[in-house]
Amino acid sequence: MTQKWNAKTLTNKELFYGHKACGGCGESLAVRLAMKVLGEKAFAALPAGCMSAVSFIYPNMAFTTNAIITPFASTGAVASGMAAGLKALGIEDTYVVGFAGDGGTADIGIQALSGAIDRNDNIVYICNDNEAYMNTGIQKSGLTPYGSKTTTTPAGQNLPGSITMKKNMFEIVAAHDIAYAATASVGYLEDFMNKVQKAKETKGTSYIHVFAPCPTGWGHETHITIDLAKQAVDCGLWYLAEYENGAFKLNRNPKEFASVEDYLKVQSRFKHLTSQDVALIIDERDKKWAKMRRDWTE
Amino acid sequence: MKKFISGDDAVAEGVRLAKPHVISAYPITPQTITVERLSEMVEDGSLVSEYMHVESEHSAMACAIGVSSVGARAFTATSSQGLLYMSECLPYASGARLPIVMMNANRALATPWNIYGDQMDSMFLLNSGWIQVYVEDAQEALDMMIQAYRIAEDEAVMTPVMVNLDGFVLTHTYELVDIPLQEKVDAFLPPIATRDQVMSLDAPKSLCITAGNDFNQEFKMKQDRDMQSSTAVIEAVDKAFGDAFGRYYKGMMDAYRCEDAEVILVTVGSVTGTAKTVCNQLRDEGKKVGVLKLRYLRPFPTQGLCDVLKSTKAIGVIDKNISFGYEGTIFTNVNSALVTLKERPETLNFIGGLGGRDITKQDIRGVFDTLISKAAGNAEERIQYMNVRCAE
Amino acid sequence: MDRPKVKKWQEPASIDAYPLGATCDSDHLVSINAGWRTFKPVIDHDKCVMCLRCFLVCPDGVIDKSGPQLEIDYDYCKGCGVCAHECKLKCITMVKEEK
DSSP: OOOOOOTTTSOSOOSBOSOOOOTTOHHHHHHHHHHHHHOTTEEEEEESSHHHHTTEETTEEOBSSEEEEEOGGGHHHHHHHHHHHHHHTTOOSOEEEEEEEHIIIIITTHHHHHHHHHHTOSOEEEEEEOSSBTTTTSBOOTTOOTTOOOSSSOBSSSOBSOOSOOOOHHHHHHTTTOSEEEEEETTSHHHHHHHHHHHHHOSSOEEEEEEOOOHHHHTOOGGGHHHHHHHHHHTTSSOOEEEETTEEEESOOOSSOOOHHHHHHTOGGGTTOOHHHHHHHHHHHHHHHHHHHHHSBO | OEEEEEHHHHHHHHHHHHOOSEEEEOOOTTTHHHHHHHHHHHHHTSSOOEEEEOSSHHHHHHHHHHHHHTTOOEEEEEEHHHHHHTTTHHHHHHHTTOOOEEEEEEOOOSSSOOOSOOSHHHHHTGGGSOEEEEOSSHHHHHHHHHHHHHHHTSTTTOOOEEEEEETTTTTTOEEEEEOOOHHHHHHHSOOOOOOTTSOOSSSOEEESOBOOTTTHHHHHHHHHHHHHHHHHHHHHHHHHHHHHHSOOOOTTEEEESOTTOSEEEEEOSTHHHHHHHHHHHHHHTTOOEEEEEEOEEESOOHHHHHHHHTTOSEEEEEESOOOTTSOOHHHHHHHHHHTTSSSOOEEEEEEOOGGGOOOOHHHHHHHHHHHHHHHTTOOOOSEEESSOSSOO | OOOOOBOOOOOOSSGGGSOSSSEEESSBBOSOOGGGOSEEEEEOTTTOOOOOHHHHHOTTOOEEOSSSSOEEOTTTOOOOOHHHHHOTTOOEEEEEOOO
């Protein structure tokens, strides 16, 4: 039977510790818990980005396991190479995991990820989505949502911040007919950990897209990181789903959405939005959910 | 066993004998025959290796980095635009001291587009921290695949090696090539034994780490120091190869009829054969000429080069590349080495063969004539183009 | 408490003593993060029922659950306040650091 993870079953041992991420960083929590689920025999590959920048600063090393910083575009390729090398050397019962951000996954790393999925290499790929290039100072990525102010999508007289919607990475990945893919949120940690467990048990490539707030980039108080990640799901701007055996499944289908305004208003990246902007965001949400509810099972 | 095969085939045969754990490659002319042969060898079981069909050269090298980072033996092959596309990953691999071996089929760079051989591509990467060796024929291509792994994986070196062979002139030309026996190669090339720069379950490592302005320079100094001293290993491996297989390539460089030469032509790669032929003709005519084939451009054999060239009157350097706005890159490197001499010979640069244009015996004859004239004290253009089809 | 500890580390005295490649031992901490904090979390162990929510949600993993009561590794706590905010029984207080 598949191991179910919660605070009680989870190991006390830390495998990702003493990193220099900002206080309240959602992404570092996702890495910390995923590593606990994957265990000490996990080999981690992280491209240039926040998580690598805060964890490998000589002589301070935050991973207790084997880990490598990859070229920015190369999470999928380096992880694939590690898996192939371990297999060729006959080193068994190990897990290769890639942790890349939204830019590292949906923009610069999408080609290498696509290659890895195409080959069905035995790796777990986790996209830590904090909706902008945070390590370089909050620039827009392909996963920055509409209306978000970043340092390259300023909000002003003419533009409401980012004018594009989030690239649909989960379905792009699923379109490869990947062995296992899921979305998650650090607001629903048990769900996230159990999906990592499923990914760990998957033979072939698995992908988890975890929504992880960034207090520095989003302009919210550090203590509400988990709250906010939960709110995003509850208000329908993010969703929990899986793709397995060729089918989509919605893990959480709220009867009523929580308030989108409440979610947006505590983040300074959205504080400039007009009621028309919010209406547009809600409209896009509703279209997305209508499609998911129509086409996906529960 | 002797086989009549192309340079690309010879590379594949050499790789088969070296038995890499994983091959990651993306096709590009004129490297393709090599990766096709390797995929066939994996398919028919004559090479037990993982063949990874990556979606780009960038991923080919990134994948090789992953393979090598866990301590396995990696191979990839590329050319030209492909080499430049993966170039971000080259200093990455060398800084991490990962002993990857790569074949590069030297080819022109766009634009204008051209699939034929010159050496613009690898010259771009002289500063990548990779050992760069250039071969003269298909046999040397095969032999260097085997030597390259032994050099790269030497405990004092632990540095990736790029084996360069001229596109088409070598990659697609058929020659009679001796294929060594697997047992003899196994005796020469031990299984990969990396050091503590790679991952291990017993002692987990963090790789490709960050070192700020406080420590970064010292990491780089160590890398350079080890690269400089790898010349001793290169010489020793070549001698050992000669002892085992009867083919000794003279280490860092091969000085041909240079002992009493007043004029020496410095070559890199396949043009050496033509240069030697012309050299012999001129020797028959009583002219004191020689050819110095540089085999390695990184590390650069400064001392050895000076020892060979110090008593020469005029030196020519053939460059199948241009550093735009300056001169041929090999010329720059040779001149820089010669600066260490008290009395410096005259040097002239001959640029040609770009986009695969032939460098003929006639061209080389012209080069030697110019050098002999220079040695006699006549004025000659310092940088010249060979075989230009219109008025300059 | 079972948390990675600061290791004694000697800066390499020569170029030769530097690591081979851009490599370092994992599990290698030579400095602490405590200076980042303005407020520090303090657990009221009388109120705590060991639900372990704080252990789970801490982005830095500084709450140790191996003992009879929860223990915070203040060497690496950044004082973000997630634990206090997430504690359902409100038994973690954020207390201003005395400098």
